[in-house]
Amino acid sequence: TVNDQLIAADTSLPLHGQSVLVTAGGTRERLDPVRYLTNNSSGKMGYALATAARKLGAKVTLISAPTALPQPAGVAYVAVDSAATMRTALLARYADAQMVIMAAAVADFRSPTVAANKIKKTATDYQLTLTKNPDILAELGQQKHHQFLIGFAAETQNLLTYAQQKLTSKHADMIVANDVSSPQVGFDHDTNAVTILQSNQAPQQLPLASKEVIAQQILQVALATRKLQA
Amino acid sequence: TVNDQLIAADTSLPLHGQSVLVTAGGTRERLDPVRYLTNNSSGKMGYALATAARKLGAKVTLISAPTALPQPAGVAYVAVDSAATMRTALLARYADAQMVIMAAAVADFRSPTVAANKIKKTATDYQLTLTKNPDILAELGQQKHHQFLIGFAAETQNLLTYAQQKLTSKHADMIVANDVSSPQVGFDHDTNAVTILQSNQAPQQLPLASKEVIAQQILQVALATRKLQA
Numbered sequence: 001t002v003n004d005q006l007i008a009a010d011t012s013l014p015l016h017g018q019s020v021l022v023t024a025g026g027t028r029e030r031l032d033p034v035r036y037l038t039n040n041s042s043g044k045m046g047y048a049l050a051t052a053a054r055k056l057g058a059k060v061t062l063i064s065a066p067t068a069l070p071q072p073a074g075v076a077y078v079a080v081d082s083a084a085t086m087r088t089a090l091l092a093r094y095a096d097a098q099m100v101i102m103a104a105a106v107a108d109f110r111s112p113t114v115a116a117n118k119i120k121k122t123a124t125d126y127q128l129t130l131t132k133n134p135d136i137l138a139e140l141g142q143q144k145h146h147q148f149l150i151g152f153a154a155e156t157q158n159l160l161t162y163a164q165q166k167l168t169s170k171h172a173d174m175i176v177a178n179d180v181s182s183p184q185v186g187f188d189h190d191t192n193a194v195t196i197l198q199s200n201q202a203p204q205q206l207p208l209a210s211k212e213v214i215a216q217q218i219l220q221v222a223l224a225t226r227k228l229q230a
Numbered sequence: 231t232v233n234d235q236l237i238a239a240d241t242s243l244p245l246h247g248q249s250v251l252v253t254a255g256g257t258r259e260r261l262d263p264v265r266y267l268t269n270n271s272s273g274k275m276g277y278a279l280a281t282a283a284r285k286l287g288a289k290v291t292l293i294s295a296p297t298a299l300p301q302p303a304g305v306a307y308v309a310v311d312s313a314a315t316m317r318t319a320l321l322a323r324y325a326d327a328q329m330v331i332m333a334a335a336v337a338d339f340r341s342p343t344v345a346a347n348k349i350k351k352t353a354t355d356y357q358l359t360l361t362k363n364p365d366i367l368a369e370l371g372q373q374k375h376h377q378f379l380i381g382f383a384a385e386t387q388n389l390l391t392y393a394q395q396k397l398t399s400k401h402a403d404m405i406v407a408n409d410v411s412s413p414q415v416g417f418d419h420d421t422n423a424v425t426i427l428q429s430n431q432a433p434q435q436l437p438l439a440s441k442e443v444i445a446q447q448i449l450q451v452a453l454a455t456r457k458l459q460a
Binding site for chain 2: 006020030031033034035036037038039040068105107108109116117118120124125126127128129130131154155156180181186199
């Protein structure tokens with residue numbers, strides 16, 4: 001669109017010409033052609049971040065697990081489903097990215113085997129052995145060069161403790177932490193309230209607001225930090 | 231709306247004044263506040279059936295697991311999530327229903343315990359023991375009086391064999407069978423192709439069409455059968 005061309009041509013925008021990868025949605029880990037394990041992610045926070053980065057001039061690639069949301073305008077869209085397919089899509093684009101925002105809710109576990117046909121009910125219980133998925137954020141942190149790496153922590157308890165551990169152990173530049181047990185916060189809501197953690201900085205709280213506003217604020221904080229580092 | 235009032239008042243419609251229960255969507259079986267086990271159901275077939283029954287004059291109650299679809303007009307809507315909540319909603323309304331259409335994809339298994347907080351990743355594999363859910367269709371079949379009971383069978387192999395077993399063992403009046411491994415059929419598609427099984431009748435195939443058209447055809451077959459029985 002004309003609007004997209006205007007944004008792309010505006011060299012005054014803070015993310016002009018930069019590649020930003022955003023992941024969104026909840027990955028689906030299949031047991032068989034019909035059943036899968038997933039989580040509450042609606043994709044709204046990631047999609048809002050993709051749109052916000054685009055408005056700041058970035059070349060955005062949105063790597064998305066299935067959601068009910070329309071594809072954002074002016075954004076390259078890569079459809080994935082499982083954590084494994086999301087990981088592949090990310091690693092293929094990581095070297096060329098200036099910023100990576102891991103807003104997706106990536107499943108920690110998957111079934112090591114996926115049945116070719118629908119598993120039939122049995123009379124007894126069903127024993128499922130799940131195996132741990134690769135830790136994508138940790139991998140990206142280990143391979144980090146120039147990239148500004150933003151992770152998310154969604155917790156129901158000990159939020160800041162877990163988020164601080166994540167910041168350090170994953171070598172992320174920023175962790176956006178939200179307490180998904182709070183009302184109107186996180187998964188599936190149109191609003192969010194988060195705490196931003198960065199090393200050597202006090203936690204910054206972003207109070208309850210629409211996910212669009214929270215997305216803009218997250219990027220503002222990230223840009224301010226990157227300026228300090230540069 | 232005026233249109234709803236006109237439909238409700240039209241005594242010539244074949245389902246005038248009759249209560250029809252429709253289930254839709256894929257149930258969600260929680261492991262913790264964040265993770266759940268579910269299936270590919272989009273809810274489209276059930277929502278199309280609810281709308282089609284409404285247009286035939288029925289008082290429709292749509293008992294729906296979470297979907298991305300808007301609530302159909304002129305239909306009472308009951309939001310549920312797990313198989314257990316869907317079962318409760320159905321049993322409370324079963325005695326007063328003339329027709330029950332079980333289009334939902336009800337999970338066969340659930341976690342017997344739901345963790346109060348998000349389960350943290352461990353270094354090892356994660357062992358999950360799932361327990362069998364109550365067989366809602368079988369329960370409704372056992373308690374059947376005057377109700378016309380329609381079940382669905384979604385399979386990836388041996389479709390008609392499994393569907394025929396379901397018809398008999400669940401005491402359903404009709405099984406709508408679809409091969410979800412076929413292209414453009416079943417879960418998440420806007421089109422469907424099904425085979426209708428009824429006792430003492432040859433299978434009837436409804437070739438590929440929109441789910442709206444398939445819904446109308448299913449109800450036509452059901453009404454024709456009920457007329458024969460009466």
